[in-house]
Amino acid sequence: MRKNVLKLGIILSTIALISCNDKKQQTAAEKESVPSELTDIDRGKAILQSLVSQDSTALDYISDSQYIQHNVYVPDGKQAFRDFRKSMMNTGVNIDIVRAFQDNDVVVIQAVYDAGDKKTVGFDLFRFKDGKAVEHWDNAQALRETASGHTMYDGEAVVSDLDKTEANKTLVKAFVTDFLVNGDINAIDNYVNSEKYIQHNPDIKDGIVGLKTALAAMKEKGIKLTYNKIHHVFGQGNFVLVVSESNSMGKPLSIYDLFRVENGKISEHWDIIEEIPAKDKWANPHGKF
Numbered sequence: 001m002r003k004n005v006l007k008l009g010i011i012l013s014t015i016a017l018i019s020c021n022d023k024k025q026q027t028a029a030e031k032e033s034v035p036s037e038l039t040d041i042d043r044g045k046a047i048l049q050s051l052v053s054q055d056s057t058a059l060d061y062i063s064d065s066q067y068i069q070h071n072v073y074v075p076d077g078k079q080a081f082r083d084f085r086k087s088m089m090n091t092g093v094n095i096d097i098v099r100a101f102q103d104n105d106v107v108v109i110q111a112v113y114d115a116g117d118k119k120t121v122g123f124d125l126f127r128f129k130d131g132k133a134v135e136h137w138d139n140a141q142a143l144r145e146t147a148s149g150h151t152m153y154d155g156e157a158v159v160s161d162l163d164k165t166e167a168n169k170t171l172v173k174a175f176v177t178d179f180l181v182n183g184d185i186n187a188i189d190n191y192v193n194s195e196k197y198i199q200h201n202p203d204i205k206d207g208i209v210g211l212k213t214a215l216a217a218m219k220e221k222g223i224k225l226t227y228n229k230i231h232h233v234f235g236q237g238n239f240v241l242v243v244s245e246s247n248s249m250g251k252p253l254s255i256y257d258l259f260r261v262e263n264g265k266i267s268e269h270w271d272i273i274e275e276i277p278a279k280d281k282w283a284n285p286h287g288k289f
Helices: 002-033 040-052 057-061 078-088 162-181 187-191 207-221
Strands: 094-103 106-114 119-129 132-142 225-236 239-248 251-262 265-275
Touching: 040 057, 040 078, 040 094, 040 106, 040 119, 040 132, 057 078, 094 225, 106 225, 119 265, 132 251, 132 265, 162 187, 162 225, 162 239, 162 251, 162 265, 187 207
Parallel strands: none
Antiparallel strands: 094 106, 106 119, 119 132, 225 239, 239 251, 251 265
16 A cells, blocks of 8 residues: 555656646747847837937947947947937937838838937938847938928838848849949939839939939039949838948048839938048048948
């Protein structure tokens, strides 16, 4: 009898141990399947908004060991971001994020910086690794009225056509290469939507006609804009951002062109143009690209 009780105890203990292990394995599996509460886009937005917020939580989303900076006025590193944030918090600037998307480990954010009498619009790009921002690029331009009647930042903001991401990136890169780098005017008719082309560049009206008219006016005034090199192409779905190095009238420029593609044609365009200062004014060795 005593032996039977002992055997029963061993069996029950074994069953309990197996059940416990199963629960632990199930719990671990469940944890692996539960998505993180924050996406890299959320983290990027939080870092940007932290520049004007009392909440310092977003500083946790920046890598302690590596933060490469391409804003030429700001040094590398997390401490430099803290110092820049401290200087920004007293300026009374409001940051309004208007659109955002992600291409692999890079988050693209377009935002308006409103300081009352001074407003700028720009792009901030963050590269993430294991949930921490390890690199940052940006480009900004003073807000102006536009020839088209739109603003420099309004328009479609919803990311769609995710299955067409790579095709749209290929299309846009080909357009920028053919038209802006190589100067092929025929590329306008080949790549741009002839029925609907919304323009947010301050000096260009809507439509293909508006684009061609602006080019003719630049030529007449002797204004030459030369695209020297495409440095980055980031896209998700219907949005594609091209980061290029350019030159106009002897001035080196960083140009961010954002395109929205619809049914295989470029249908909307935003851009931000910023002059690149002389290298002796840079606070870091990386430059804009």
